[in-house]
Amino acid sequence: MLARLILICFLATASLWAEVTYAREVSRILESRCASCHRPGDIGPMSLLTYDDAVAYSPDIERVVKDGIMPPWKPSDSHGVFKGAFALKPEEKADLLSWVAAGTPFGNEADLPEKREQPSGWLLGEPDLVVRMPQPYTPARGKDIYRCFVLPTGLDADQFVSAVDIDPGNRRIVHHVIVYLDSSGEAEKLDARDEEPGYDCYGGPGFDIGGSNIQSLLLNGYTLGGWAPGARADRLPQGIGMKLGKAARIVLQVHYYTGGRTGEDQTAVGLYFNQERVEKQLYYIPVVNTRLNIPAGNANYTVSAEFPVFPGLEMRVINAFPHMHMIGKRIELERQASGVRTRMMLIDQWDFNWQGAYTYVEPIRMPAFSQVNLRCTYDNSANNPRNPNNPLKNVRWGEGTEDEMCLAFLGVVFERF
Ligand code: HEC
Known part of the structure; x- marks a missing residue:
């Protein structure tokens, strides 16, 4: 009799111990891996900050996590180690799935993490140069739009750039941004042919980026990298810089994901120049x-x-x-x-x-x-x-x-x- 009682107690504690709860595990996983996009006013179609949100979307969470669709960190773990990776760890993925399978238990209030503010604004501090889209643009509702905007820098000397960050004018619709450089004047011609701000561009910025003129591309530079929500700007290693010629125009290729909503956007790019001597050009x-x-x-x-x-x-x-x-x-x-x-x-x-x-x-x-x-x-x-x-x-x-x-x-x- 006593032995049985001990066994029951043991099993009960073991299962309590094993149960994944919102308060202890799930809230922390959602905050660190999902909330950078799934918060009010950001690109994720719904917020995942509270228990009620998580329960309401639990069947979707189960599906996208199982299929590896979310979070949208694409490189596979088995090939290369990258900075700022926001993939789920295998144990985090297992926790989310067993939490949904167990019927989304809340757990103990006392286990909840302290509320942390999601970071916003320029994470590396005030940039050396901020270049903004000259006019606001309102993309059409309901589809994926790729639009390029030409931004003169106003620089009177060549510079070296150590980091680039993006301040999306409208986080709800700016899905990702690629920063191209154009020294040929082509981008401005394309812009002039289109009455709206910017011009439509899709697989690239509409001027040569990889085909015929590699030498000139290497010398003049033609990209300063990309940005997507969830990614953090980071400085290049000490002594390394990307060349930004004084005559180059910045061409922002913005992917708008409007999915039924729209609004004005006026995205800005923040450039951080190398403060130290640049020994190597990227x-x-x-x-x-x-x-x-x-x-x-x-x-x-x-x-x-x-x-x-x-x-x-x-x-x-x-x-x-x-x-x-x-x-x-x-x-x-x-x-x-x-x-x-x-x-x-x-x-x-x-x-x-x-x-x-x-x-x-x-x-x-x-x-x-x-x-x-x-x-x-x-x-x-x-x-x-x-x-x-x-x-x-x-x-x-x-x-x-x-x-x-x-x-x-x-x-x-x-x-x-
Ligand atoms: C980098 C931004 C970002 C992060 C991080 C992110 N999401 Fe998403 N999520 C999106 C966007 C944008 C969509 C809209 C569909 C799309 O673009 O793929 C989406 C869609 C979804 C959907 C609906 C998909 C569908 O097919 O209906 C679910 C559910 C979801 N996310 C859950 C999560 C969970 C859970 C996490 C964390 C483990 C997460 N997301 C992390 C941006 C993000």
Whole structure:
């Protein structure tokens, strides 16, 4: 009798101990992994700050967490370690799922974390230069819109930029931003042809970013990186800067996700200049295959590209910025040195609407005779709901919605210059 009682007590305590509650685990996971977007006035379609929110959306939370859709951190854990990663840890994922399975128990009030303010504003302090869209823009309701805005910097001398941050004018609709540079004057021409502020742009900024004129791109610079909600601005390692020529225009490519709502936006970019002497310039080099031709109907077609490192061009890879369009499904970067292949990055559920630049915690050394391999896999079948081509067609390189790219920009510094 006593033995049985002890056993029952033991089982009861064990299950109490094992039960995941909102107050103890779930509130903390939602706050650290979800609330940066799922809070009032931000890009997530609903807020997930309270117990009632979490219960109301628990079936959706279960689905998106199980499928790995949320949080939208794309690179796979098994390939490369990146700064600011906001993926769920395996135990956090397990906790969320068992909490929903157990019927969303609240637990003990006393276990709730202290309320923390979600960070906002310029996280690195006041920028050295803030450049804002010249006029507000109101995107049409109900669809994904990619729009480019040309912003003169007003600089009278070349500068080196150590960090870039974005202040979205309207957090509810600004989904992500890529900061391009244009020294050719092309962007202004495109802008002039369109009466509204900015001009429509989709797979790129509408002027050459990866194709023909690599030398000029390298010399003048053509991007300062990207921003998506949840990502934190970070300075480049000491002594490294991105060149911003005084004549360059900043071209913000803004992806608006309006999903039924809209409003005015006037996004600003904050630039942090290097205060220390710049010893190394960060160059963005494209690893790219522009000769792709993806057969209509093929659900699993892979294209590859290599970037060989010649003697004298030994380099370190600081960050990587992969890019495909709608029918891309998998993109992978690999380092190959002395016959050994190592994983650099893998996104195996490519989503055009969640793009970003990812910075390595430890820069990757590329010695002479090594190379970077890029592989892009596409689903050009009718079964792919994202396929924009109906009827199906062979898909080639281009900037349009119906075209494709297989491209990764690597932010690198060269050891010798
Ligand atoms: C970086 C911003 C961001 C973070 C972080 C984020 N979300 Fe989302 N979430 C979004 C956006 C934006 C959408 C709207 C759909 C889309 O763009 O994919 C969304 C949609 C959703 C949906 C509805 C999806 C559907 O298919 O109906 C759920 C549920 C959700 N998020 C849960 C979560 C949970 C749980 C977390 C944390 C574990 C999280 N999200 C983290 C931005 C974010």
